[in-house]
């Protein structure tokens with residue numbers, strides 16, 4: 021069954037890649053497993069959980085940054101690209117992680133944060149010494165405006181201007197994130213050469229590829245106030261591909277908040293020689309407010325959400341590749357956001373997993389999602405640790421909002437929702453640490469934890485195992501053509517995947533109540549029920565009643581249809 025190219029019902033043939041049938045698991049090292057009792061997760065802790073990850077069935081770990089860092093942004097501010105942060109372990113620990121993971125058929129994806137460094141990186145420490153320092157041009161400096169203020173109106177993602185004055189040299193430097201994350205100057209060929217050399221150094225250690233932080237920003241044109249999709253972006257990525265991973269069989273995932281389907285094809289089309297895929301957020305931002313973004317979400321709109329998923333599935337049907345996910349370390353917990361964690365925790369978590377895992381693309385599971393971990397319910401700002409949340413709290417309170425109102429919103433949208441410690445068991449601190457955790461645990465670890473779910477055949481965890489396994493068994497899940505049905509239905513998501521004689525029908529109810537609907541004639545069929553979060557068996561009839569958050573997938577072989 022494995023010719024290297026596969027004719028699908030989509031117009032073009034796909035060259036098979038090892039990561040097409042793989043599932044990625046994202047680890048946020050600080051919050052995953054602490055082996056030495058300092059309250060912070062570490063690499064030996066991750067190694068101790070590799071058997072667990074192997075039993076889940078994943079093939080790749082995306083490790084959020086583990087490099088030396090003052091941790092202003094939990095490691096997304098790197099001060100030594102070749103060093104491991106001491107709280108996470110040593111380079112020897114990292115090498116052991118790569119080899120132990122490989123023994124279990126798991127590759128390690130490193131988080132490449134090269135839009136910016138830490139202000140403690142030696143390059144920046146040099147650069148700020150004088151205007152004629154050889155490292156000055158590694159960063160982006162501008163004179164004050166004619167009125168003595170910031171050079172222009174670019175703002176930081178974490179609030180406030182993107183410029184900070186360096187008093188010693190009298191110029192401003194650019195930082196699209198915190199002032200402790202100065203942006204590198206990608207227009208400087210020396211910067212690019214240093215980065216490529218560093219990437220090759222890690223590739224030579226046997227990693228499986230890179231997730232590339234905010235890669236859509238590296239082509240920026242500061243004076244024109246263009247940050248995303250700058251004119252040199254794709255030529256830099258083609259150069260990077262040539263100079264580093266292009267000759268190696270690795271996976272590269274670019275984080276691109278700005279990506280449209282057309283842009284995604286520029287990054288990931290087969291002949292472009294750039295990246296394997298982008299991680300784009302249109303489904304995530306679909307219900308964000310135009311002005312206040314995630315801090316003010318609009319009511320959930322399934323019709324809009326289905327349209328976004330469908331648009332991406334079709335746009336990359338013949339070339340390029342999709343990443344599939346609900347959450348990551350920057351986003352709230354999926355079951356809290358899209359499901360009903362209070363009344364239908366298990367049902368809604370399984371439904372959400374079913375919907376994204378059976379689409380075309382590579383699924384990403386964010387740590388704890390496989391047991392349905394939920395958002396926090398913090399009541400004071402001191403419980404929050406995330407720089408973005410703390411900055412936004414200060415700015416909103418300065419603008420007149422009460423701290424309580426802000427926290428109510430943050431409990432739904434803060435990045436810390438995803439960063440509470442992994443819930444391994446019902447033991448003290450959920451088995452995450454024997455010390456005092458760097459951020460409070462979610463008290464529901466008494467009931468929501470790995471130990472309980474691994475032992476329970478009907479758990480969310482076992483549902484994820486099944487979905488990850490199905491992708492390895494059924495080519496229709498990997499390569500089948502996507503088509504959506506009943507696009508205007510406000511409660512139910514139905515799509516089919518078709519490959520040669522096989523057709524998979526996926527049906528999901530997004531509501532906490534029963535929904536009855538009439539199934540289009542073409543979809544009425546008998547088949548094998550591959551997965552279900554209730555006890556659905558193998559038939560879809562004219563009238564069907566879906567239970568709250570019910571989801572199932574039926575596979576039919578054409579001759580039996």
Ligand code: TEU
Nearest residue numbers: 093096133177197233234277314350435
């Ligand atoms: O995120 C990019 C980014 O744009 C986010 O900060 C986003 O604005 C925010 O999370 C929305 O709430 C990447 C990393 O994933 C993030 O953790 C880092 O803080 C950021 O880059 C800077 O490196």
